[in-house]
Structures are given as C-alpha cells and as structure tokens.
Amino acid sequence: MIKVVILGSGNVGTHLFKAFKNNSKFEIKQWYSRNLKDISQYSDFVKITDQLDQLEFADMYVLAVNDDSIHDLSTQLSFTNRFVCHTSGSKPIDVIDLKNRSGVFYPLQTFSKESEIDFSKIPICIESSNDEDMITLKNVSKALGCSYHEIDSNxxxxxxxxxxxxxxxxxxxxxxxxxxxxxxxxxxxxxxxxxxxxxxxxxxxxxxxxxxxxxxxxxxxxxxxxxxxxxxxxxxxxxxxxxxxxxxxxxxxx
Amino acid sequence: MIKVVILGSGNVGTHLFKAFKNNSKFEIKQWYSRNLKDISQYSDFVKITDQLDQLEFADMYVLAVNDDSIHDLSTQLSFTNRFVCHTSGSKPIDVIDLKNRSGVFYPLQTFSKESEIDFSKIPICIESSNDEDMITLKNVSKALGCSYHEIDSNxxxxxxxxxxxxxxxxxxxxxxxxxxxxxxxxxxxxxxxxxxxxxxxxxxxxxxxxxxxxxxxxxxxxxxxxxxxxxxxxxxxxxxxxxxxxxxxxxxxx
The missing domain is CATH 1.10.1040.20 (ProC-like, C-terminal domain)
Structure with missing residues (x-):
C-alpha cells in the first residue's frame, strides 16, 4: 500500500482524497487542512488534522494548496528528507523547500466541487528531483489508473x-x-x-x-x-x- | 413519402443525400449539380442531373449551395410556386426568388466530407414564408429524427x-x-x-x-x-x- 498524506482542502485535495479513499492500493495516513472544519465532514473516513507538527510518516506528501501557499507550507513542515509534491501547473518544482525531496504531481484537468470526475481519465504530469521518487510518482499514477507523462518545470x-x-x-x-x-x-x-x-x-x-x-x-x-x-x-x-x-x-x- | 430534390454537391448536399437515402420516409427524386462528375459516383443510387430545366416535381427543393449562389440558382429554376429552401445560417429567407415559396432548412452543425455524422443528432433551424410549408419542414425534420427549432432570419x-x-x-x-x-x-x-x-x-x-x-x-x-x-x-x-x-x-x- 502506498501511504499518502494530503495537505489542502480545495478542489484538487478533495478529488484526490476521494480517488485515494476508493482505492485499496492507498492508505491515506492523514488529511491536513489549516481550517479543520473544511474537512470535518470526512472525519469518519480519514484522520484529519490542522497540526503540521503532528504529521505521520508517508511515502508521499501531497501539497494540494494555492500556488502562492506551496512554498510557505513546504518550509513549515517539521520533517526532512521525505517526498513532498505539489499539484500546480504553473509552479516549478523548486518552490518546495529543499529540506525535503521534491516532486510534482499535476493532474491536467479542471476540477469543481460540484461535479464528480473519473480520476482514471486524467493525465498526470510528473516530475521529481530524483529517480527513486519518480518511481513512486509512476506507481501512484498507475494505481489510480491514470496515464502519466514526465514533464519538466519548463x-x-x-x-x-x-x-x-x-x-x-x-x-x-x-x-x-x-x-x-x-x-x-x-x-x-x-x-x-x-x-x-x-x-x-x-x-x-x-x-x-x-x-x-x-x-x-x-x-x-x-x-x-x-x-x-x-x-x-x-x-x-x-x-x-x-x-x-x-x-x-x-x-x-x- | 416526402419527395425531395437536392441541389448542390458540397458537404451539406452530400450529407443530406446520405441521410435521405438511408431513410424510407424519403424519395430523392433527383440530385442536381452544375458539375455532374462531382456526384457521378452516386448515379447507381439516385437520378443525377446538371439540367435545371429538367427537374421533376418534389415537395421540397433543397438548395445546398454556397451562400452567394443561392439567389442566382433560385432565379434559374424553371418552375414556380413550389417549395424551395436554402440551408444557410447566414442568409435570410428572402434571398430565394419570390416566384417560388421559400423556406430555410439550416442544420446547425459543422460538416466535413471526411467524417460521417449522425444526422439525427443535428438541430434543424427552420423558417418558411407560409404555414403549410412549415408543416413540411417539421415533417422532414421529424422523419430524419432531428430536433427542430423555428428561428427567423434575424x-x-x-x-x-x-x-x-x-x-x-x-x-x-x-x-x-x-x-x-x-x-x-x-x-x-x-x-x-x-x-x-x-x-x-x-x-x-x-x-x-x-x-x-x-x-x-x-x-x-x-x-x-x-x-x-x-x-x-x-x-x-x-x-x-x-x-x-x-x-x-x-x-x-x-
């Protein structure tokens, strides 16, 4: 099982939560949101938290937050040398603080909270700062049934x-x-x-x-x-x- | 059976020919083209002609020609008081010479010769200069399985x-x-x-x-x-x- 922690409760975070949750290949360790009430309705299905210093170990931390919050959030993480991805189309990989291993997991699709989406039909653009994490990104994409494409920041x-x-x-x-x-x-x-x-x-x-x-x-x-x-x-x-x-x-x- | 004569061998004319041909509710009396060779490949399936003065009687004459040719073609018809339609989105009903009853049968779709199209999924915009011909236009649309919409020239x-x-x-x-x-x-x-x-x-x-x-x-x-x-x-x-x-x-x- 691939252990993931989701950070962020917007459209992408919520759709990712649902895709991971309905898939036996994933274990969602935690779902973090700054505003706990945004995700409290899901507390029966996943451990929710608003405490960055209490995040558990995972194979991948997904920062599904606004473009401008990615860097700050990555600096506030209390651990080092773990695999931290963002999901943004327009931010380069290096906005993630270097104390962790960085990656990008960008689902190229338009999300809205009102409409459900078949995640397996979304192409995922992936990038990582090292080869081993690229394998994780490919495995995550495959487990979701998605096509994936190695696309660099440029x-x-x-x-x-x-x-x-x-x-x-x-x-x-x-x-x-x-x-x-x-x-x-x-x-x-x-x-x-x-x-x-x-x-x-x-x-x-x-x-x-x-x-x-x-x-x-x-x-x-x-x-x-x-x-x-x-x-x-x-x-x-x-x-x-x-x-x-x-x-x-x-x-x-x- | 609804008797039709098609005039014109472009995309719309050709798609209309196929739609009418495969439908037992229609009898294509003739298919006219200025350049007979453009439609000669269909001569086993329909009477083809390049002689405007030899057009047979039909319930509806469909002028599926370039916008700028509609008026001229309508003046060249040798009969009067029959029901003559064009298929153009941008031309008003009155470009059709007044010696015949005029109408519009505008299939709101993009046609290309390369790709087949399910005619029954095309909305038809219809307009006629008198009520009786409007019934013909509705019957033609219904027989093709199309939705139809009364839309005036404006x-x-x-x-x-x-x-x-x-x-x-x-x-x-x-x-x-x-x-x-x-x-x-x-x-x-x-x-x-x-x-x-x-x-x-x-x-x-x-x-x-x-x-x-x-x-x-x-x-x-x-x-x-x-x-x-x-x-x-x-x-x-x-x-x-x-x-x-x-x-x-x-x-x-x-």
Missing amino acids: QREKLHLAAVFVNNFTNHMYTIAKEITDKSKIDFNILKPLISETVNKIYKLDPKVAQTGPAIRGDNKTINKHLLVLKSKKHKELYELITYLINNLEHEEL | QREKLHLAAVFVNNFTNHMYTIAKEITDKSKIDFNILKPLISETVNKIYKLDPKVAQTGPAIRGDNKTINKHLLVLKSKKHKELYELITYLINNLEHEEL
Whole structure:
C-alpha cells in the first residue's frame, strides 16, 4: 500500500482524497487542512488534522494548496528528507523547500466541487528531483489508473498556458455565444451538438486542418455582417483579432 | 413519402443525400449539380442531373449551395410556386426568388466530407414564408429524427455568429494550444481530456459559472508569466483581450 498524506482542502485535495479513499492500493495516513472544519465532514473516513507538527510518516506528501501557499507550507513542515509534491501547473518544482525531496504531481484537468470526475481519465504530469521518487510518482499514477507523462518545470509552464487556451478561453467563447443567443431569445442548447462535434473533430484531425468558417474561407461578406451585428467594441476587436489569426498563423518561438 | 430534390454537391448536399437515402420516409427524386462528375459516383443510387430545366416535381427543393449562389440558382429554376429552401445560417429567407415559396432548412452543425455524422443528432433551424410549408419542414425534420427549432432570419444571423464563436474560434484556441505544445515537444493529446471536460461542464453549468483559471481568479502573477511566455505580439494581444473580457463581461445590445 502506498501511504499518502494530503495537505489542502480545495478542489484538487478533495478529488484526490476521494480517488485515494476508493482505492485499496492507498492508505491515506492523514488529511491536513489549516481550517479543520473544511474537512470535518470526512472525519469518519480519514484522520484529519490542522497540526503540521503532528504529521505521520508517508511515502508521499501531497501539497494540494494555492500556488502562492506551496512554498510557505513546504518550509513549515517539521520533517526532512521525505517526498513532498505539489499539484500546480504553473509552479516549478523548486518552490518546495529543499529540506525535503521534491516532486510534482499535476493532474491536467479542471476540477469543481460540484461535479464528480473519473480520476482514471486524467493525465498526470510528473516530475521529481530524483529517480527513486519518480518511481513512486509512476506507481501512484498507475494505481489510480491514470496515464502519466514526465514533464519538466519548463514544459509544464507551457502546458499550463496551452491549458488556459483550450479550457479558460474556450469557455469564454461559450459565454459570449450564450450572451448572443440569450439576447435574441434563442435557446443556447441548440448550439451544444455543434460544440460537441467541434471537440470530436480534434480527436480525428489536427485543429489547423479542422478549421472551418468565414475567416478561413476569406468570406468577407459574412465577416462584415458579423462585425455589424456585434455591438460591443471589445467583442468586435476579439472577432477581428481571431479572424486575422486564423488566416495568418502566428508562430511562437518558445 | 416526402419527395425531395437536392441541389448542390458540397458537404451539406452530400450529407443530406446520405441521410435521405438511408431513410424510407424519403424519395430523392433527383440530385442536381452544375458539375455532374462531382456526384457521378452516386448515379447507381439516385437520378443525377446538371439540367435545371429538367427537374421533376418534389415537395421540397433543397438548395445546398454556397451562400452567394443561392439567389442566382433560385432565379434559374424553371418552375414556380413550389417549395424551395436554402440551408444557410447566414442568409435570410428572402434571398430565394419570390416566384417560388421559400423556406430555410439550416442544420446547425459543422460538416466535413471526411467524417460521417449522425444526422439525427443535428438541430434543424427552420423558417418558411407560409404555414403549410412549415408543416413540411417539421415533417422532414421529424422523419430524419432531428430536433427542430423555428428561428427567423434575424435570429438565425445571431445564431450563426454564436456558432462562429463556439466552433471556429474555439477551434482556433486548440490551434494555438497545439502550436505551444508542439514547440515544447509536449504531446498535444495530453490536453484532450481537459478539452472534453470543458465541454462536459457546459452541459451541467452556465458557461459563466463554469469559468475557471487565472483570469477569473485575478491571478496576475500567472497572467504576467503567461504573457512573458508568449512570444507572438498578436497572441499576447489575444491573451490580454480575453483575460480582460473574462473579468469585464461585455453586454451585447442585440
């Protein structure tokens, strides 16, 4: 059994708790939260604590806390030379205090407390400061049924940026579309099959090849009509910018 | 049986042909294309023609041609007072010459010749110049197993714009993300579960509520780091603009 201690009671911490708890390959030694009441509802299923100096021994300590709290929390740990990971996409491995062995266990997914998620479908990006701990990270991923990918801190920063485009920015495109349909008393649900098919296509085609629409066709009549329909200056600007980019692929020198 | 004539051999025409052909409720009287060779491979299954003056009687003539060809084609029809529809999202009903009864049968989906599509999952936006033809449009939709929605020309223009956001622009977000991962030698496939979950969420939550990420959190540290990572000026501009919009929802007066 892999012994773990979870630190943090946010979305990632809570989803990790559930994934570990329902899996006989793991023993959750403790769940730490600064605010004990955030996790007190789980006290029948796991030892909970708000005392950093009372953490028990584990094979892996998972710091599932806000990006800006990772470093501080890692300095406050009272033990040394144990394996301490964070779960952040945007922080490098070296934010973890050097008194312990450091690692990253970054589940590349969007979590919300309201919706359950099949953890086994999440790709895990892993990194460690030494080879032995990498084996632990692979074993943890395998035990959860997850695919894992060795991604270093530099790559992870790029991946996190790419994730912002495919998740946060895409979601905002849905927000704008819903505003447009709401205002015209059109049911937003009519768009959902199209939204789903847009995603299905990239499982088969490179997104560059899958591109359709007035921008890639150079259909200026439709483009100009759309720009007239949009009333918000910023939305016009956005429409023009993406239309430009679809026709003039920018190349990132990363 | 509903008698139809299809005009046009593009993606929509071809997918419509297949949907009608595999359905015993329809009789395809003819399939017209200006370039007969484009549809000659189907000549064993349907009467094909390139002669507009030889079109047979049908309950519905479907003009599945480019937006800019709809009007001209409708004027070239040699009959009058029959039911003629176009399939365009962005053209009003009145581009169809008034010598015939006009309608719109707009399947709100992205089509490509390479990939098969389950027609019954496509919402159909319908409009007609008289009530009796509306019944035909509903019957055609029902016979195909599709949901249908009465959407007038003004609403359809808005819906088409919204479709550009959820399909074309979203797909371009995937293109940028793939460029970022390719350049850092990261497998783009790692992002696909996140892409799928982004869509799953809007089946449960309003996109405004589903919004996550550094922009909505006001996490300027991460935002500035991402802006440093992006090398293309236009990509920086896009990142800043969408980040602004996520925090300052623009309201369209439509």
